[in-house]
Amino acid sequence: MTILRVKGATVHKEAEALNLQLKGTVGERLLSPLGRRAYYPISGIPGQTGEARGTRVNATLGQAFDDERRPLVLACLAEQAKLPIGEVFPYPPTHGIGQLRELWQKEIQRKNPSLEGRISLPVATAGLASGLTLARELFIGEGDEVTLYRPYWGNYLLHFQGDNGLTEITELSLYKGEGLDLESLEESLRGSGKKHTLCLTFPSNPTGYTPTISEADQLVTILKDAADRDNAICVITDDAYNGLVYEKGLLTESLFGRLAHAHPNILAVKVDGPTKECFFWGGRVGFLTYGFQGMTQEAANALEDKTAGRVRGTISGVTTQSQYMVLHGLQDPHFQEQVEDRRNVLKARAQAIKATLAQHPEWEEEFVALPFNSGYFMCTQLKRADPEKVRRVLREQHNIGVLSLNDPIYGGLIRVALSAVPQRDISEVYDRLYQASKGSH
Secondary structure, three states: OOOOOOOOOOOOHHHHHHHHHOOOOHHHHHOOHHHHHOOOOOOOHHHHHHHHOOOOOOOOOOOOEOOOOOEOOOHHHHOOOOOOHHHOOOOOOOOOOHHHHHHHHHHHHHHOOOOOOOOOOOEEEOHHHHHHHHHHHHHOOOOOEEEEEEOOOOHHHHHHOOOOOOOEEEEEEOEEOOEEOHHHHHHHOOOOOOEEEEEEOOOOOOOOOOOEHHHHHHHHHHHHHHHHOOOEEEEEEEOOOOOOEOOOOEOOOOHHHHHOOOOOOEEEEEEEOHHHHOOOHHHOOEEEEEEOOOOOHHHHHHHHHHHHHHHHHHOOOOOHHHHHHHHHHHHOOOHHHHHHHHHHHHHHHHHHHHHHHHOOHHHHHOEEEOOOOEOOEEEEEEOOOOHHHHHHHHHHHHOOOOEEEEEOOOEEEEEEEHHHOOHHHHHHHHHHHHHHHHOOO
């Protein structure tokens, strides 16, 4: 009997080759221990399968095909799909469908006029949630620190704390007065020669805030100043609500556009996808894209392959049908027009909420709105009532569903998803919120 034992936490030769491609870059400095070990197995099954693509007889694929080399599928399932069966049933490439990756990269460049220079090709992920977890795996190791603005989406704790919960979370106040708290960010980046990871979400969840252009410029300056002190800075831009901005003077592009080539010591990691910005929630398609000043094609390829390695090691690949649906949607000549139409629906609701609140100054006895100007949500800050009690009263007595939050900085909050409230019901929702708050203390 032969027994073989493989040592854990070893670095595969293909991972070493990718690390060499990143040698001397901020990407190398920021990789977590798992990120350093990550690789796409080019010499293994995926690589050999890729090399065999297009051969007359391809006996590498772990799929079933008929004699005409079409996927061998069940008719009862095939008839459920309107797409050609070749765009539904086959396994997808691990990196994502090539044509979609190229088109999404062009979309990123189109939507971010500040973006100049090379960025990686997006790698497909199973929605933005998968992208956030992959970013943590690649760049956040045990004992590393992640900085977040509060209040933040509760899932960030699931994404960033890791399997052992040993990632440190630094929390900053989102607001200073009516604007973005930049002083807290600057204070958190003091020192030199350190590794910093920030996750920035604009428009934000849960408050629906996007910085002004001036605030965005100051934020980039703060990060560049910190990078000048030899800090290696990973900025994850969670762009779930990208483009859903409803007021003038705000940053309409992603911060990724301004950070991707801001400094050799800043790695910008863009997590995005069609979930919210293209109103395709159930498709579960997302992307990870990278940029840093001086990025070479070799370094871009290395980050793409490390990401694809983690995709293969977790979900294997993103649903073929969903990817093709996004691809064909982006290619439709009416795509931008339809996105703008949906955005205007949300914009009208946000404006209606502001107008309604302005018409009822008496409501400020019980709550005030945290600054909001974009996205899917807004928050009211309760002055006296318990948010969970208010939530229950609204549901049980008024048949209205909201989300209650207790934030250590901002106290009791009620989150309203303007994305889900018809404009005709807005006045009633906030009137009932006032009544429930007043009766709950």
